[in-house]
């Protein structure tokens with residue numbers, strides 16, 4: 001669809017990833033129309049699979065897509081940790097709660113299918129965001145030179161967010177580790193139990209998780225090589241596979257086979273970025289009627305498998321806070337614009353107030369877990385372990401969170 005030179009919209013969402021689509025769907029369920037602007041020509045699906053834990057399922061149920069998604073993946077019943085150097089193993093049942101590993105494409109497609117057609121505009125790359133000095137509403141500058149005015153702007157544009165840049169959020173940081181992710185399809189069935197297996201060495205974490213009887217997701221979190229070399233490798237799936245096979249030499253043969261036989265198109269190599277917990281605590285996540293959600297606000301390492309679910313929670317809370325106010329002032333007369341802006345800004349503050357501490361603790365736990373992998377100093381490892389034991393006596397606390405009804 002062509003964009004006119006200048007256009008006005010009520011709610012504009014930048015980014016059609018998990019969080020942008022979940023936000024559009026949450027608003028739609030509340031009777032609010034929005035426009036999602038996605039820079040890619042189609043849905044951008046990177047990273048093969050995504051783990052969704054109990055809190056994420058609660059949020060997906062609120063969006064009305066939980067039961068459809070449950071049909072795409074098996075329920076996981078346990079976690080097995082294996083320390084490859086010592087051969088030690090620990091099994092923990094997942095008797096309470098719900099954990100599944102989904103194909104990202106299933107999640108994205110299911111969310112998108114529930115949103116009214118024409119909500120998503122592909123090929124719309126937002127170059128920058130400004131505040132209209134006359135109206136104090138946001139103006140988006142697109143790469144094709146056109147502009148778009150919004151009453152509310154929600155930046156769901158991921159780790160390199162232009163909306164976060166407008167809000168002058170502190171730059172995100174990078175862990176010294178990177179992650180390779182992929183799928184392997186086993187036509188005759190993989191025969192694995194419905195468990196999440198994590199194999200640990202001193203410098204790496206290797207894992208596999210079944211999606212269904214024939215599809216297995218796997219990952220390798222490892223000390224990054226030279227960033228430049230990583231960037232070159234990331235563009236070539238065959239190089240990613242070769243590099244991964246080199247890195248897992250000596251690991252169990254079944255893992256080597258999984259990597260050898262992987263679906264090349266599913267492979268990705270990603271640097272692990274995060275917004276520091278203290279920046280989450282202090283960040284100014286709103287200006288006027290502009291805010292952020294998902295990775296744009298709180299990109300975190302994948303160590304708890306919560307980044308995506310946290311973005312879906314954001315969507316529920318944001319829609320719950322915003323929708324009643326938008327409805328109330330739907331047919332506003334021009335003289336009351338300032339009052340409308342004040343009320344919408346208050347709704348966004350309510351959203352941020354509800355989310356901030358949840359995101360602070362999530363990012364603190366992921367930061368500490370990531371730092372444990374990053375550091376080779378025994379003293380630093382000891383300090384981190386003590387901190388984690390004190391702060392997170394129940395390490396699975398984050399799965400018990402309930403973001404509430406939509």
Ligand SMILES: Cc1cc2nc3c(=O)[nH]c(=O)nc-3n(C[C@H](O)[C@H](O)[C@H](O)COP(=O)(O)OP(=O)(O)OC[C@H]3O[C@@H](n4cnc5c(N)ncnc54)[C@H](O)[C@@H]3O)c2cc1C
Nearest residue numbers: 015017018019039051126157158294295302305307308309
């Ligand atoms: C290795 C790894 C493993 C992970 N595992 C899990 C897991 O198991 N469970 C879990 O819950 N989370 C996991 N995560 C985190 C999860 O992937 C992210 O939190 C989630 O994908 C973020 O979604 P998002 O929509 O906020 O951002 P993104 O997925 O980055 O989407 C942003 C979208 O915005 C678009 N965009 C960006 N800039 C612009 C622009 N200027 N104009 C227009 N469009 C733009 C992009 O094209 C993209 O489509 C993992 C992350 C990594 C790196």
